[in-house]
Amino acid sequence: MKNYINKLFAGGIFAGMMLVSSCAGDFLDTAPTDSTGASDAVGTTGNAMKALNGIAKIMTTQQSYFGGGFAGENNIMVQYENYPSQNYNYNLYASGWSPIFNQEFHTRTNSIYDAYAWYYYYTIAGNANTILANIDNAEGTDAEKQFIKASALTFRAYAFEKLTHYYCLRWQDSNNGASQGIVLRLDESTGGQAYATLAETYAQIYKDLDEAISLFNESGMDRGEGKVWLPNVNVAHAVYARTALIKQDYSKALSEAKLARQGYPLMSNDDYHKGFCNPTSEWIFGSYGDASENNWYWSYGTQYACNGYYANNQQTGAGAIGRELINRIPNNDTRKAMFLTEDKFPGYNFDDGSAMDLGYGILGMGDKEEDADALWEEAAAYCKKMAVSGLAAPYQAGYMYLGGQLKFFVFDTPGVSYLPFIRSSEMVLVEAEANYFLSNEAAARDALIELNATSGRNPEYTCNKTGDALWNEIMDYRELELWGEGFAWSDYKRWNRDVVRHGFAEGGNAHLSVAKTIPANSANKWTWDVPLNETDYNDELNLAGK
Secondary structure, eight states: OHHHHHHHHSSTHHHHHHHTTTOSGGGTOOOOOTTOOHHHHTSBHHHHHHHHHHHHHHTTSOOTTTOTTOOTHHHIIIIIIITTSSSEEOGGGTTTTHHHHTTOOTTOTTSHHHHHHHHHHHHHHHHHHHHHHHGGGSBSOHHHHHHHHHHHHHHHHHHHHHHHHHHSOOGGGSTTTTSBOOOOOOSSOOSOOOOOBHHHHHHHHHHHHHHHHHHHHHHTOOOOTTOTTSOOHHHHHHHHHHHHHHTTOHHHHHHHHHHHTTTOOOOOHHHHTSOSOSOOTTEEEEOOOOGGGOOGGGSHHHHHSTTSHHHHHSSOOSOEEOHHHHHTSOTTOTTGGGBOOGGGSTTOOSSSSSSBOTTTOBBTOSSSHHHHHHHHHHHHHHHHHTOOTTSOOSOTTOOOBTTBBOSOOOSBTTTBOOOEEEEHHHHHHHHHHHHHHTTOHHHHHHHHHIIIIITSSSTTOOOOOOHHHHHHHHHHHHHHHTTTSSOHHHHHHHHTOOEEOOOGGGTOOOOTTTOSEEOTTOHHHHOOOOOHHHHHHOTTOOGGGO
């Protein structure tokens, strides 16, 4: 057991560097071996930059110990965020995956589903710690060392902040941060270590980001053009904004969000409809994606892109947005155009099973053959209309679901694409939420208008709402804007909001196996228990205070 833990946490830099050895160009130019010492692996700033790329690679690579689709952020987005949320439906597999959808694994500490996020994010932190422990003695300029150190600190802060989503209580349930935080591993040691409090955890993240921002600015350097997989000062500000938001430090969240999106303007509608598979002007942080680094069947796009392998060869579709949410969005919104919603097919009854089955929501599988065939033809025509030039056509298998998405595409088979982790749109929404809780409703409305009207997503959008109506508007547009990008479960947890899924008979579009209410105070208060392998190994942990 101890050897296994040590492999995860100690000197993880070597695994990360070896993972990138097959990439093309400077992103992949590395040749470490298992026998290389950490000081040699980070012996020069050139090698340290390769090590940073190794961390980025971990974020999109299958971790074979866990098997299957456990491939970094891909898995986090799907199993920890999209599936258990309210408005992401994957109905053909819903029954089999219902324990994940319905949050039934949070106390199963011997399960890989409970363990994965813990070990994955500590692997990122461990790699960052190796860089931080050795970079000061590396050969290279001071500016290079400052930039590399700042990037490693940002990676560590990113990982620690994510861990609090899954393994810590909500801030409002934490007794002002006195509850259990995470194990703050800040060096290369792997021995027993107690939990920090949640307040101490957030204080460390703030400290890391303060230092990172200072070092980025002192270095005078930035990542290369288009290298969204590497942190820069904007990424540090964005992680800061996220941390402050979840800590309900709204003034800090607001100021950091504004800094995070400087130089990253909101994308145009044309870019919005190019498949979310290549970076645009507003991608602050994201994955590396190229056919030379094909993750094959463990790529997000293989199963969850509308022209990925599954959607083009199987009955699964590629994920569908919640019917009740999308029906609250005006029909002229450019984002609504990216979903197969009933407003696009007037004249059909979507509630009686005539043109669509009421078990899964597959268009054209209804009881009245004439209506079903006609709806299928119209849906197929709409998919053809929304196809992205130069990319494979969507839903070639012919199975299209009510609410089916046309947002995520891939540009190579079976699922090759970049993925966004942080966009400027998210930061605008952070500003809206922070301003709302700072009782500056006018500024909150202005943020919504910037996101929706000024951007062109809906030029006719206006907002004069106040109070609870304004808050509901902020939540709706956050769900719409960031749908499928791995936010929804954490957002509902932060908002202390029940997940309420309705089946077709109740006006929704969730499969009956997951059409249920999950109260915000149930499912272990939406907190995953620390995995058994960690508590068995780390004898300093005391779960009594959780």
